[in-house]
Amino acid sequence: MNRRALSLLASLGVVLVCLPFVATDYVLSVATLFLFFAYTGQAWNILMGFAGQLSLGHSVYLGVGAYAAAALHYHFGIGPWAGLWLSLALCAALGAVIGALAFRYSVSGVHFTLLTIAVAEFMRIGFDHFTWLGGSGGLFLKVTPRDQIDLFNLRGTPAMFYYVILALAAAALALNAWVLRRRPGYYWQAIRENEEAAQALGIHTFRWKMLAMIISASMTSLGGVFLAFYYNNLFPEQVFHISRSIEIILGPIIGGMGTLFGPVLGAALLALLADGATEILAATGWEIPGLKQLIYGIALFAVITILPHGVWPALARKLKVWK
Amino acid sequence: MTLLETQHVSKSFRGLRAVSNVSLSVATNAITALIGPNGAGKTTLFNLIAGTTALDDGKILFSGDRIDGLRPDQLCELGIARTFQIVKPFSGLTVLDNVIVGALKANLRLSDARRQADSILEHLGLGAKRDLPASVLTLPDRKRLEVARAIATRPKLLLLDEAMAGLRPAECEPMIEFLREINRRDGVAILLIEHVMRAVMALAQVVIVLHQGEVVARGAPEEIVREPVVLQCYLGANVTL
Numbered sequence: 246m247n248r249r250a251l252s253l254l255a256s257l258g259v260v261l262v263c264l265p266f267v268a269t270d271y272v273l274s275v276a277t278l279f280l281f282f283a284y285t286g287q288a289w290n291i292l293m294g295f296a297g298q299l300s301l302g303h304s305v306y307l308g309v310g311a312y313a314a315a316a317l318h319y320h321f322g323i324g325p326w327a328g329l330w331l332s333l334a335l336c337a338a339l340g341a342v343i344g345a346l347a348f349r350y351s352v353s354g355v356h357f358t359l360l361t362i363a364v365a366e367f368m369r370i371g372f373d374h375f376t377w378l379g380g381s382g383g384l385f386l387k388v389t390p391r392d393q394i395d396l397f398n399l400r401g402t403p404a405m406f407y408y409v410i411l412a413l414a415a416a417a418l419a420l421n422a423w424v425l426r427r428r429p430g431y432y433w434q435a436i437r438e439n440e441e442a443a444q445a446l447g448i449h450t451f452r453w454k455m456l457a458m459i460i461s462a463s464m465t466s467l468g469g470v471f472l473a474f475y476y477n478n479l480f481p482e483q484v485f486h487i488s489r490s491i492e493i494i495l496g497p498i499i500g501g502m503g504t505l506f507g508p509v510l511g512a513a514l515l516a517l518l519a520d521g522a523t524e525i526l527a528a529t530g531w532e533i534p535g536l537k538q539l540i541y542g543i544a545l546f547a548v549i550t551i552l553p554h555g556v557w558p559a560l561a562r563k564l565k566v567w568k
Numbered sequence: 569m570t571l572l573e574t575q576h577v578s579k580s581f582r583g584l585r586a587v588s589n590v591s592l593s594v595a596t597n598a599i600t601a602l603i604g605p606n607g608a609g610k611t612t613l614f615n616l617i618a619g620t621t622a623l624d625d626g627k628i629l630f631s632g633d634r635i636d637g638l639r640p641d642q643l644c645e646l647g648i649a650r651t652f653q654i655v656k657p658f659s660g661l662t663v664l665d666n667v668i669v670g671a672l673k674a675n676l677r678l679s680d681a682r683r684q685a686d687s688i689l690e691h692l693g694l695g696a697k698r699d700l701p702a703s704v705l706t707l708p709d710r711k712r713l714e715v716a717r718a719i720a721t722r723p724k725l726l727l728l729d730e731a732m733a734g735l736r737p738a739e740c741e742p743m744i745e746f747l748r749e750i751n752r753r754d755g756v757a758i759l760l761i762e763h764v765m766r767a768v769m770a771l772a773q774v775v776i777v778l779h780q781g782e783v784v785a786r787g788a789p790e791e792i793v794r795e796p797v798v799l800q801c802y803l804g805a806n807v808t809l
Contacts, residue, residue, distance in 0.1 A: 428672055435669045438658035445618070445652075447644030447673040447721055503660070 250566035261411055265404040273403050277475070279516035280410040281468060286496035286508030287417040288464035293494070294503035295430060296457035297437025299354075302361030303465050304489035305368050306336045310466025311473040311484055315386060316378055318398075318474075325399045325474055332466040339364075340462025344455045362487060369485035383480040386473065399474040406475050413467060414509070420464075422505055433457055437503070465493075499548055501555025510557045518544050570629075571596040571757050572617070572648075572725055577626035577636075579612055586612040588781035589626070594725065599751055599758045601768045601789070604778035605801065610761045611653065613778065614729055617759070618650045619643045630725070644673065647724035651714040651731050653761075659703035663694055666702050666713055670720030681720075688716045692746055708739045715743070719750060726750075728760040732767045744770050769793075777801075 264276055285307065292298050313335050314328035343364055347357045373381040394401035399409070424430050432453045435443040444450050473479055483489070500511025522540040526532070552559050572594040579587040587609045594600045604610050615621040617628060619640045628636040630646060640650075649670075658666050667685035668678070675681035689695050692712045697705065702713060715731055728747075732740050744767055750756045762768050768775060768789060775792040777785040779801040785792060792798055 427678065431665065431669050431672055431678075434661055434665075435658050438660050439656045441620070441640075442652065442656035442658065442717075443669070444640045445644060445650050446670045446717060447641050448669075449639075449641050 247566060249564070253564065253566060258415070265407055270403055273407055275516055275520050277403065277407045277410055279512050280407070280414045281471065281475075282492065282496045282512035282515065283509045284410060284414040284417050284471075285465055285468040285493045286500070286512050287414070287421055288461050288468065289493050290497045290502065290508045291421065291424075291433075291464070292457050292461035294497055294507070295425070295437065296433040296454055298454060298457065299358045300361040300461070301358050301487070301490050301494070302363070302365035303461075303493045304485050304487065305339065305361070305365040306462045306465035307469040307472060307489060307493070308365075308368060308372065308479075308481070308484040309339060310336050310469025311479055312372065312378055312384070312469075313466075314470040315384055315473040315479055319384060319386060320377075324397055325470055326397065329467060329470045332470050333463045336462045336466035336469075337459045340458045341455060344458035348451050348454050362490075365485055365487065365490060369481050372481035372485060375481075379479070381481060383478055386477045388477055406471075410471055410475075413471065417464060418505070418509065425505060429453065429456060434503070495545070497555075499545065499556060501557035504555065504557050504561075506561070507555050507557040510560065511555065514548075514556065569596045570594070571598075571631060572759065573629040574613075574617065575627045575629065577613070577616060577628060578624050579609075579616055579621065580624055581612075585781050587616065587623075590778070590781070590783055591626075592776050592783060592786070594757055594759050595774070596724075596757055597751070597755050598773050599747070599760070599771050600774045600776065601772035602759065602761045602776050602778060603763075603765075603768060607780075608778040609781040610778055611729065612781075614650075614727060614761055618648070618727055644721055644723075647722075648727065649718035649721045649723035649725070650727040651711075651718050651729055653729040653733070655707075655710040655714050657702035657705065657710055657713055659701065661702060662699050663702055663705065663713060664689065664698040667716045667720050670717040674720070674722040685716075685720055688720055691749075692716050693742055708735050711735060712743065715746070719756075723756060725757045725759065728758060728762070730761055730763060732762055732764040735764070737766065740764060740767055743767075747771060 265273055268276065285303070289300065289303050292300055310332035313332040314325050317323040317328040317331060318325060343360065346352065347360055352360055372378065378384050389395070389400045392402060394405050396405065432443065432448050435446065435448060436450050436453060440450055469484070472484065496511035496515055497508040498511065499514055500509065501507030519541060522537045526537060548556060570593045575591050577587060577590045578585065590613060602610050602613065612621065616623045616636070619638050619642070623636055627634060630648065635643060635646065658669065664682070664685055667688055668681050671681035671684045672678070675684060686698065689698050692715065694709060694712055694716065697709065702710070705713060711731055711734065715728070718726060732743060735743065747758060748771060751758055760771070772789050775787065775789045776783060777792060777798050784801060785795050785798050787795070
């Protein structure tokens, strides 16, 4: 990263910090969603982009993280700042179990991916019948007036939620930037590129893949905590659904897997695209069901066809921000 | 002094005895070559030593300790590094980063690892290409990168699997020079499987000949090439050098 990149990053930071002062509620909600996917995309990117393990079941960490903190709040009145530790612990453990099963018994490639899907589906169906947490009828947190900020209980204005997720996304970016230029980053990438060669260079591949799994899972669980308190309701059919897992991975794929800014850029592009499609349709007055999804799909297809490595590597060359 | 020793090592694949009762040793500081015709069991023996194939029978000792059954990363930890016959570069990483991955084994700090990796690349003539992605390297450069990465782990024993194959004579020369230098200066013992006889003759102090999974001869290179049994099984009958 050079000076130019740092100044661009700093200006982006300033824009994002100032946004709530100028933006409408609608724009702010779009920006919040963008940052949410920028955050979860970065968490997923550690496992797939850096360590090369394709998980298509990251909704499981989102869901377990969300339900753990929400349950503590709902049943025992415990605030999210205390509750998130349970989310972190549960998802770290869950990631460790899935990782240990997969990596110990050499479940790799597509079979690893299937395992992650299976666990997420298992959880979705399990939570559907978990009546203590509302089952398929959903879990609803108490709705409080949205104009008072109670940061301790994570209740408050849209702007407060915006800043919380902005802080999470920024922290994830800092963590990824740091880890990528340290031993874990080198070792993960070596494993991604060629596991046999990595092992021959003294890398205990099992241990390092487990680390990626645990970090990625715990980070995603914090996204779940945010989700629970932002929306105030949780449904197993939504939070554990495979479409959630796919939403999480679209950003990094569009932006550029394994890159630092890819997940952030990808999430931004997707937010703009989804929103742009809505705006265009509203402006033209067309109300054809599914047209928005169609535009979305065509745009995704175009990006993947033209820039298979993602938008960020190409953009970085244009901006001359990378060596 | 013996650094690596195999004792009565055997390995069969579906009844085919690829390596049969092989006992050999590699001396500390020595360069030993393992030669033999195709199908002689060289690569199998190499993989047994490198920990990528489990042996059926026998023992492998390194500095007197049993090492058979250990994983490749544990072997690397003990001081055994290897290259791959079919090169396995980390294609998406730069040449320098490839070597840093190896150098991180012997260096706690990234800056030290980078310095060591840089100096190895300089020595191997890859210095100018350090910032290129490994995917764009030519085959000779990839072969060099294999050696650079392995050496970066600061091994006591370097296992080379056809490191010279595919190189032109002019490209072999610097590699031979480099290997000789790390052997002499750093005391790295080398066990090489090699088809390029020029390299074997130039480098090895001891040559071991495998044929049909068994050791049929061992000795200094200039003696080995005169052994009738070697000429017969390896070079074909009625061949003289």
